[in-house]
Amino acid sequence: MTKSFQYPAIKSKLPDTMLSIFTQMSALAEKHQAINLSQGFPNYPASPELIALVNTYMQKGYNQYAPMAGMMALRERIAQKIDVMYGLDVHPETEITITAGATQAIFTAIATLIRPGDEVIIFEPAYDSYRPSVELFGGKVVPIRLLAPDFKIDWESVRAAVTDKTRLLIINNPNNPSTKMLRRDDLMQLESLLKQSEAFLLSDEVYEHIVFDNRAHETILAYPSLRERSYVVASFGKLLHTTGWKLGYVIAPSVLTNEFRKVHQFNVFSANTPMQLAIADYLKNSDNYLSLPSFFQEKRDFLTQGLQGSPLRVINSESTYFLLVDYSAVSQLSEFDFAKYLTEHYAVATIPVSAFYSASCEQNLVRICFAKDQTTLAKAIDLLHKIV
Numbered sequence: 001m002t003k004s005f006q007y008p009a010i011k012s013k014l015p016d017t018m019l020s021i022f023t024q025m026s027a028l029a030e031k032h033q034a035i036n037l038s039q040g041f042p043n044y045p046a047s048p049e050l051i052a053l054v055n056t057y058m059q060k061g062y063n064q065y066a067p068m069a070g071m072m073a074l075r076e077r078i079a080q081k082i083d084v085m086y087g088l089d090v091h092p093e094t095e096i097t098i099t100a101g102a103t104q105a106i107f108t109a110i111a112t113l114i115r116p117g118d119e120v121i122i123f124e125p126a127y128d129s130y131r132p133s134v135e136l137f138g139g140k141v142v143p144i145r146l147l148a149p150d151f152k153i154d155w156e157s158v159r160a161a162v163t164d165k166t167r168l169l170i171i172n173n174p175n176n177p178s179t180k181m182l183r184r185d186d187l188m189q190l191e192s193l194l195k196q197s198e199a200f201l202l203s204d205e206v207y208e209h210i211v212f213d214n215r216a217h218e219t220i221l222a223y224p225s226l227r228e229r230s231y232v233v234a235s236f237g238k239l240l241h242t243t244g245w246k247l248g249y250v251i252a253p254s255v256l257t258n259e260f261r262k263v264h265q266f267n268v269f270s271a272n273t274p275m276q277l278a279i280a281d282y283l284k285n286s287d288n289y290l291s292l293p294s295f296f297q298e299k300r301d302f303l304t305q306g307l308q309g310s311p312l313r314v315i316n317s318e319s320t321y322f323l324l325v326d327y328s329a330v331s332q333l334s335e336f337d338f339a340k341y342l343t344e345h346y347a348v349a350t351i352p353v354s355a356f357y358s359a360s361c362e363q364n365l366v367r368i369c370f371a372k373d374q375t376t377l378a379k380a381i382d383l384l385h386k387i388v
Contacts, residue, residue, distance in 0.1 A: 070098025125356030174319030
């Protein structure tokens with residue numbers, strides 16, 4: 001009888017990392033047949049025109065590896081989009097790299113920069129991939145805690161947190177889950193703060209197109225002294241309602257791009273070829289991205305107005321396709337327990353905002369995704385009005 005393999009002791013690189021809250025809440029939603037407003041994905045179809053374009057390029061035989069940096073047609077289209085939106089020049093050959101989703105771009109930028117002992121400042125509540133990506137490469141996360149309802153950054157606290165070990169700051173603008181946006185004054189404060197530092201900047205701007213009430217998104221690219229030290233990450237999944245395609249891109253100065261591509265080529269090497277070409281064609285029409293603010297604001301307003309008169313108090317969403325609600329009028333359960341309670345008893349799955357903090361932070365808040373069709377949102381509104 002063959003002796004079974006005896007595993008040697010495995011020292012985990014991420015000993016404190018557990019199953020993600022998104023996986024937990026989606027599984028709970030499936031178990032209770034609940035409306036899933038937890039994970040951030042649309043439940044309506046992508047553009048038929050875009051789907052047809054993908055099929056066209058598949059039929060034409062574009063089914064092999066793309067160039068490592070991405071199809072030039074798409075990189076040129078991104079440069080054009082940056083010019084349309086911000087009036088800025090970005091070089092498609094030396095400053096743009098297509099990635100297998102924004103999270104891969106974030107991971108690769110962190111892998112490029114972080115060495116054992118480096119410190120990385122993040123702002124919490126924060127996207128859950130930042131911390132483990134830093135820790136995998138031996139870095140230490142230094143969190144700056146932001147609190148509801150405005151989640152405003154105290155820049156003096158940030159200044160105090162910057163040391164000679166600070167290698168990187170990560171910002172997420174517009175921010176998930178707070179839904180708040182950094183203003184020009186914030187970025188000028190950041191400029192001033194970093195003038196005396198050698199730290200780099202990673203700007204996660206995946207929700208740049210989903211901003212409301214005629215606000216303008218402030219991109220790091222518009223601030224020369226920040227741009228020269230930054231990786232700026234964006235997502236086609238958010239832009240095109242195609243999160244399952246896992247396509248994104250990163251913009252950086254040529255020196256940083258060269259180092260990024262050294263890691264990228266041994267990670268995924270390249271991203272989906274026919275989809276890149278299809279997106280390049282689809283984005284020729286700038287209305288396909290300039291129309292997104294009004295598209296999502298209609299959904300935000302429908303949900304916000306629908307929750308009036310319910311026990312949930314809405315915190316105004318400035319951006320992203322999420323809404324935060326305060327449930328303190330109806331319960332003092334922890335955020336996780338309340339999200340679980342909503343799923344089990346009212347068949348609506350949400351996400352506890354506390355999951356976006358590294359240490360306990362209970363503010364009686366849950367996050368609702370409104371990237372859903374109107375029928376789904378209407379059903380959720382009806383169910384949430386029944387909370388007692």
